[in-house]
Amino acid sequence: MMPRRSTMAVMSAIGLVVLALGGCGAMLFSSVMMTSIAGSSSAMRQQNMTQGYGLSSLVPAEYVQWVTRAGSLCPAVTPPMIAAQIQAESNWDPTAVSPVGATGIAQFMPSNWGMIRDENGNGTASPTDPADEIVAQGRLMCEYASYLSTAYQGEELQRLTLAAYNIGPYKVLARGCMKASLPDCPATMPRDPSVRAYVAKIMSTMGQYASTPASLAVGVAGGPWQQPVTSWTPSGVFRQAGRMWRWCGFHTGYDYVVPTGTVVKAVHQGTVVHAGYGGSGAGTGGAYGNQVIIDHGMIDGQPVRTYYAHLSSIGVSAGQKVTTGQALGLSGATGNVSGPHLHLEMSVGTSGNPVCGSFVDPHAYIVQHANDARVDTSVLVTSNATTGAKAVASARTQLGVTYSYGGGGLNGPSSNLDGTVGFDCSSLVRFAWYQATGGQVTIPRTTGEQVGALAPISKDDLQPGDLLYFQTGGPGNIWSHVGMYLGDGQMIHAPRPGTVVTIVDVTSGYYARIPTTYRRVST
Template sequence: MTACAVLSLLGSMVGLSVLGAVGEEQPAVPVGFATTLSAKRVPARFLPWIERAGRLCKEVSAPLVAAQIAAESNWVPTAVSPANAQGLSQFIPGTWATWGVDAGGGDGSSEPDGVANPFTPSDAIMTQARYDCWLADKVKKMNIGGDLTRLMLAAYNAGPEAVEKFRGIPPYPETQAYVERIVASLVNYTGDDPAERGSTFGDRVVANARKWLGTPYSWGGGGPEGPSRGLAQGSATVGFDCASLAQYAVYQASGGRTVLPRVSQLQVTVGKAVPRDEIRPGDVIGFALNGSYDHIGIYIGNGEFIHAPKTGDVVKISRIDDPFYARKPQKVRRFQ
């Protein structure tokens, strides 16, 4: 019996909500964080620059730039830290001297004013994105493995040398908290997918799941209202496991009217059974990876599903015809 099955059985016996986790061993590459920007929490005067910064390289999205600024300075252009980190993006003078760019005028105009100033929002935002892109490329060349975006954020906070030294996110509480805080707040800056406002329930299920692309897998974490710290190996991570991501997406899409069971083994027993060849976006698909339906995802169309795979990974998109999944027993359920 797998650890997941043991926990599911324990949850049934003692009446606790526990996770429907997965013990898959298949290596996979995360597709990255959601990239559509929401303007809801971005100050209007910074919005054009955030959007522009998010186009500099594929590794750095506009929501990521916004979430990072919120963590660095809470949107205060004149911020100065005790370590003399300056401006929206909190550059220390030595780093700014190397990377600072003159992107726009201090009066908010789009024309450069001849001075690269960390206290000028346009300069800070574009320098931040430029530096992030460079860090992402540098970290990629380290061949460390793991989520590139999270490693890039760690390099921004602790320096790329620390990431290389520890072959991952350094064991510094400040850096680990910094990365986790930005990942957890990304949803605040992720735009409303047009599908979320669509006419079908399935579209809304998919859109609510997509908001959390790139969010860490947390064993036992998450629920109808969003990510949370998990259990055991997930206790230090804010995120979702496979079952809680499905639970969240269906709950939010239904306006709180439909609450799925907490574990995947039960999620595949509720709702309407659907033949595999009639699957459509928003349907939940369960996989029997280890003898029980111990993994679950949300079909998004074009042969793809979104899911939270395993510890160390992130919410991502995979293909249902991937040999690892295609050869496993599957069940499809529809909830509206």
């Protein structure tokens, strides 16, 4: 059942404190800010909606596209989670009304009806319209997750988010958090037995609503290397020392902490040589759980393979050809793990089982190869696409690339003074427009210069490829952050140090509340 207070009331009660964020090519101020939790790209979301990706046949056919959309807005909330939640809330009954006045398939209280939008284009935003309420359910879940995501991750974040939806975030966050900034804000599971039963029921039934992505449309043939997940929290890094890694004496891969059920994609084209439990066939041991191994052939004169471990489900088979960005399975916690995540390994120089000396840092390798000559936006958009759409496609090729203040060039990620390879916010949009126009358009480097040089437009005129500039605080209220509009209320951006290029909803949350101006690049 939905909490009884409105979203705005909850935010006011929490006393959210957002200090100055800035510095994407302008000036960098110290900041404390709630973490933005990125959703899947609009292209992937559309692909999900049309093909029912990630959901089993237990989801009624008429709701598949809305459950998929609601579960694709942020990493903490997945389509199977939304489906299990609906079952617990209303048992899929769009006419359900609770004794306390909660209405509809997702059981929204009247105080939260303001979150509901017209999702199916019938001209009415209504709590009795399943499409409208299901997507609003995902939006509200993601907002609650954002209150918690600086301190919690994985299944713990999912459980706390579900509890917040059931009883309200003000009953999950500690009392002292009403006046504290979110990064220092602890949260606890309420002792209320009904809340705990609600969370346990959903967590235990999520699996039956998930399907293996056996036939998701393929990615890009060739194409640049890309990260295996859209958004994540870094954990174990390559060559990290520790007794838990007994084989080589160090961590042989890179850990992407994501909730169970997150789509895992091929980082590059190749042939699947193993798809199953880690201890069989060409696998590298039972500790890896369910894993997929891809042979990428000869790269720069050496054989290269990637290993995707701890999956909850696998959607490809040995011998299958895969393309860059093709779904391989869903993340999980199988094998020897301490929590849900994707463990990615990469070996160079061996075409068989890897040896300790053949491992390389997969995250760094992908970043370094993201700007190969294979960065070709023509394979990502149709030939009659607008230049703005091409700019969007160019920006999407950098999803998952590390934030680097002062880094990023016209042809891809580059290092800054401290050696971090990546983009900051203004260099990302500059790269995207340069690539989209074949080098014909070069916009200024910093946010302030860009605001002064580009043509102003109104919010109502926004089109994909347009740029959004924000005043995130600091001396003089400068325009200190920029993102590129994708459509559907979303933008792609490089947020701040310690994050990666990601996608965020700008119609609610932090970016909807701060001063914004809009610009268009002329071609």
